[in-house]
Amino acid sequence: MALKVKDDMLSAGVTPNTVTWSSLISACANAGLVEKAIQLFEEMLLDGCEPNSQCCNILLHACVEASQYDRAFRLFESWKRNRVQDMPEDDKENRASNASSGITTARSRSSQLYGLNFAKELSFMPTVATYNILMKACGSDYYHAKALMDEMNTMGLSPNQITWSILIDICGSSGNIEGALKILRTMREAGIEPDVVAYTIVIKVCVENKYMKQAFSLFAEMKRYQIQPNLVTYNTLLRARSRYGSSLEVKQCLVVYQDMRRAGYRSNDFYLKQLIEEWCEGVIQCDNQNQEEFSSSMTDTERPQSLLLEKVAEHLQKNIAESLTIDLQGLTKVEARIVVLAVLQVVKEKYSRGHIISDDMLITLGIGKVDTIPDELELGVKDAITKLLQDELGLEVLSKGLEIASNTQMYLESTNHSTSNSEYLGSNELPTERRPVVMQRLMVTRKSLRQWLYKRSSLRR
C-alpha cells in the first residue's frame, strides 16, 4: 500500500521529501522487506534527497529486525567512514595519515560489498537511537554492547532508559542474574529512573532462571517506586511456573493473578492453569509410576476460566482446621480433576508438616431434583473423579446424595457408578411427587486418606 501511495504521489507530480522516504523505508522494514528498504534508500539518494539520522536508523533497524546484524554494523561503519570526508581539511588529513588504506578505496569497496551505490555523501550523525539499535544487534555479546555504550559516551550521547534496558537484557540473557540486577542499580545511580520495561526485563531474567523469590521482590520494589506493572509484567511473572512448585509458590502466583485482575487486566489464564495443573499432578507421580502421562488437553469452551482459578485459590487459602469439602459444580472433568488434586496436594503438604486427617473428604458434584436425570456433564465429572480417586490413587470412595430441600431425614442413595470399593447404603424410597432437592456428593473416607498419605510418605523413604 505504501509503495502504491508512492506511485500515486509521483504520478501526481508531488516530490517525496525525507519524511516520505523514511515512511516508505519504514513500511518495508515493518513488512520484513529488507532488500526493498535498502533499494528505496538508494533510490532516495539518487533522487537527491538527503537522509537524516532518523532515516538511517530506520534502515539499520530494518536489518536488525531481519536478523541481518552484520549488515547493520557494516552500514554503520561505512556511514562513519563517509563522515570523515565532511570534516574540515586539516582534521581529514590527520585521519587519513592514520589510516593505511585510502578513504575512496574503502568507500567504493564497501559500496560494492553492501550493494549500496551512493550518489552523494551523507552527513550521518549517530544518535542515541542508532546505538540502541546496534546494541540490539549484539545478540548476547555483552562486551560488544558495553563497548558501544562506552562509544556513545565518547560521542557525547547519554544512554537513556532504552539503552540501559537493552544492556540489562543482554547481560541477563547470558544467565548473569547478578549482573543484570547490578546494572539496574547502576542505571538508577546514573540518574536514569528504571521504568516498567526495565523492571519487566529483570523480572524475566529472574523467572527464566527460577529465582522466584527475587522476581517477586522486584515486583514489590517497582510498586514501591510507584511504577505500575502492565500486562507484559504480569504475564512475565505468571509465566513463572515450575514443576513441583510448592503451594507457597502457587499461592504467590494466585496473589499476582488477583492483583492483575484488580488492576483491570484480563489475565491470560493459560500459564496459571498450567502451573496449577503441573503442581497438582505432582500428587499422583509417586502412585503410578507406570501410568501414562495425563494428557492435558484443555478443551475449554468460551466460558470464563476464572472459576477454576477461584476454586483452587479458595482451597489454597483455607485454614488447616477447616473441613475437607470440595465444590465441583460448574467445572468440566479436567477442571474438576485439577481442583481435587489441588486439595490433595494441600492435604499432602499439611500431612508432611504433621497435620492429622480428622475428617472425611466431601465432594459436591451438583444439586438436582430427585429422580431427575443428572446432566451429562455432571455424570462425566462424577465418573472421572471416581476413577481418579479409586483407580489412580487407591482411595475409598462412597457415592452419597444429601437431601437439602425438605427438612425430612437425610438419606443416602447408591449409584451404579461406584465400583467394588463402594458400599451399598440403601435405596431411594421417597415418593416421587415430593421430589426433594438432592445434593450429589462423593465421600472419601479419612481412613483411606490416612493410608494413602502413609503409603506415599513411606514410598519416599
Add this chain to the structure above:
DNA sequence: TTAGGGTTAG
C-alpha cells in the same frame, strides 16, 4: 508527518 527496549499462547 519518519526511528530505538520487555511476555506468550493458539
